């Protein structure tokens with residue numbers, strides 16, 4: 613392991629900068645003195661107010677430039693690259709969500725396929741040191757062999773969202789092969805934390821609780837076959853990305869894909885109980901969700917479990933935050949941000 617730390621003299625372009633992961637990554641880079649060009653279309657897939665809150669925390673940094681635009685607009689993307697000539701690009705802008713892709717396929721093709729293609733084209737015409745892009749654990753589909761390794765067969769996606777992420781990996785590979793664009797794909801595993809995504813289960817459960825509604829758990833009510841998820845705390849994701857930024861793949865094949873997951877899957881029910889406990893701690897009273905069990909939704913997978921050996925070998929890091937510590941940070945933030953009692 614011989615990795616290069618962040619070069620603060622470089623210009624970093626982060627797409628999806630108003631999003632959950634993009635915001636934290638941008639903030640961390642800015643705090644270290646880097647110049648960050650943030651792009652986001654600030655769409656209303658979830659509460660836009662949260663995106664504006666995140667942007668509001670980035671705007672005071674004088675090395676932050678925010679451009680509200682859609683990455684599916686090729687002319688605009690090219691002009692931004694022409695003007696700012698970024699050294700390192702991190703593409704996090706995408707339509708996220710497995711379930712939403714079942715009903716709304718168009719936007720996945722628009723943002724995840726056309727949008728990513730535009731970013732790759734821009735990297736081709738305005739050469740960069742490195743492009744990193746978000747893939748997803750969902751590419752592993754319903755694979756049974758655990759932990760999931762980067763070399764596993766991933767040609768059986770069970771949602772269009774997963775198909776777009778797997779397609780991104782293929783597209784990046786081609787651009788690295790044909791045009792020598794050094795590219796790194798990041799397979800994130802269920803990322804959570806303060807200021808996270810309201811469409812994700814832990815956030816939705818918390819919203820339901822405070823709205824006085826029961827939570828729906830899609831595990832068939834079958835505790836013996838409970839779902840397992842490799843939940844990864846946001847700070848670990850940011851550290852993993854940051855360690856890779858100035859370490860593009862070298863050698864003949866200039867494309868590589870890493871899992872960034874916790875390497876420690878938790879039962880969904882354990883995660884929910886921990887969320888109840890951490891909310892109880894934040895509020896100083898006992899919290900218990902009213903639970904309704906339902907059948908698994910199409911596109912859902914029974915388990916995710918990341919092997920992190922490759923990442924650890926490359927940059928000497930693997931995610932380490934326990935769900936107890938991570939969820940406590942989420943619960944404290946939620947109670948404070950939404951002023952709930």
Ligand SMILES: NC(=O)c1ccc[n+]([C@@H]2O[C@H](COP(=O)([O-])OP(=O)(O)OC[C@H]3O[C@@H](n4cnc5c(N)ncnc54)[C@H](O)[C@@H]3O)[C@@H](O)[C@H]2O)c1
Nearest residue numbers: 628630631632633653655682683705706723746800802803
């Ligand atoms: N959070 C997770 O658990 C997780 C897991 C696996 C993969 N990912 C991937 O990581 C990336 C970041 O995820 P996140 O959790 O921060 O999601 P997010 O939805 O909070 O952030 C994505 C941001 O991209 C913006 N965006 C979407 N389409 C755009 C477009 N066409 N042009 C410009 N901006 C656009 C959105 O407004 C949003 O602010 C995504 O690619 C997602 O698919 C996330």
